[in-house]
Amino acid sequence: VIATLRRRGAVLGWLAFLAWMLLLSASGDVTLINVAVLTAIWTTWGTSFNLIWGYAGQFSMAQVGFGALSAYVAAVLVAEQDWNAWAAAGAGIMAAVLASVIVGAASLRLTGFYFAIMTLAFSLLLLRFLGTLDLAGKTTGMSSSFDFGTLSIGSSTWDLGSRSGGFLWFMVVVAAVALLFVQRLGRTGVGRALRALRDDEVLAAAIGAHPLTYRLTAFALSAVLAGVGGICYASHLRYITPSFFALNLIIVMIVLVVVGGRGYVFGPFLGAAFYVTVTEWIRIGDELQAGLFGVVLIGVVLLAPRGILGTLDVKLPRPRASG
């Protein structure tokens, strides 16, 4: 049975993902729909971190910064230039990709130590910069309610901004595309090259996987997903200030990918479901929450550093070598 479950891991993941969203939305309860929306958004955002860290082995703290950059670029374009929300979102994502290429080109040639520092410096300095920018409302922030319009197919319409469900399914589709993208990528040559570089850089480079090229590609792709995640998050909040994207959020990102299981397609989803359930549903220890997740992170690192999926992967018996 376990061997079958193992082979069908991807299918199980998709089932869990859809069941989570369907059950929560079927409840019709505002809190639970909120839980589903945030799970979907964090799945997308966390997947961007999973791509660069779990698959490419580079510990990036820039994913929150990329999200903030995209959200702010989009919000400014909508507010000041009256751009269409889709075009503004596209421009925001481009900005994140550009930033990732600059930061990545400077630090991915060096050891992971430099990359981790550069990405954290990027995230925090960006926020301090935004906090001084008149255009972005300085530290008081600005509106970020993007109007993505209504999709109509035949006679049925889908209001992408509707809080009673339209927005939720929009976010679910975005998260599903992110998951599908990483799942597909894992099976292509690029995905294999990235994992090979993660596990043994010298060997992988010797058989022709150029480290900088592949890692930079992965970082740029992760910036696209991070930008999408940030815009979705801003769109959900409808109002953003630099402090929303502070160190706390970087820690949340790390916690949910570590807990779910880095390097597994559905790791970020599992972590997101856990994180959002605790913070938005059962609401354990309101004021102590940050500290609680700190303790969870320390505990997981000491006891099960591969996270939930990684621990299951190691503990469950493996199917006999056949594929």
Add this chain to the structure above:
Amino acid sequence: MSLLPQALLSGLMLAAIYSLVALGLTLVFGLLDIVNFAQGQLLVLGSYLTITLAREGIGYWPALAAAVLAAAAIGYALDASLFARVRDDPINGLLLSVGIIAVCQTLFFRGWGPNSQSLGDPIDIVFQIGSATFQGNRLAVIGVTLVALAGLSAFLRRTLTGKALRATAEQSDAALLMGIPTERVRHLAFAFGAALAALAGGLFAIVFPIDPTVGDSPLIKGFIALIIGGAGSPLGAVIGGLFLGMVEALGITYWSTGATELLEFALLILVLFVRPNGIIRVARESTL
């Protein structure tokens, strides 16, 4: 009135703080291969302990000394109880430091509240030279830092424990074979890193008001100083801190705060492209 003397004094004061943070980071990274992101939190801890003890009426200097010693003990305990368990994979050490940040932030909010706290003005002297004024508290930050740097340098070069630290950083296996208790030396390095952060924090508190997130900026600046000066070199950390402090003070005085943040990041990118081992040749040769 010229702004230059003021800006230079602020620059040196910032340089002192950044150097102390960068030096702590270098020590921990050199011996433990850990990027300790919790260094900023240890700094804030130093600030709060100093403020609280000084308010108890024991005076600023004894409070600072007690805070530094307490932080050293906490650093030793953190390494012995947490970081020592994950030596095989440095990324896990980094993750632990992130967890510690979250725990500390909550403790700070609970213990000292979200509002800024300040020390009052323990060093309320102002020197007037010509048209320029020099605040005593800034001079004190610079003076204490110079003494601490000289002390640390002498410790690393002259004492047996200091030599053990350097030997472990250079070749830990060989050091172990020579009978150096490398694990204990690593705990000690972490204790020194924490003490340096707390010293920076205690000094920070006589110039700036302290709130729970005030450590983020010195942490980032410490990292930038470290990279600009050349990672792994104590002298480089100090020179990088000096350079960054001056850039920041002059940039903020004559330009704008936001632009200065961008400039610092641009400098960091430039250094990584052009001189990834740091800008100073001497520093590159002075490993731990």
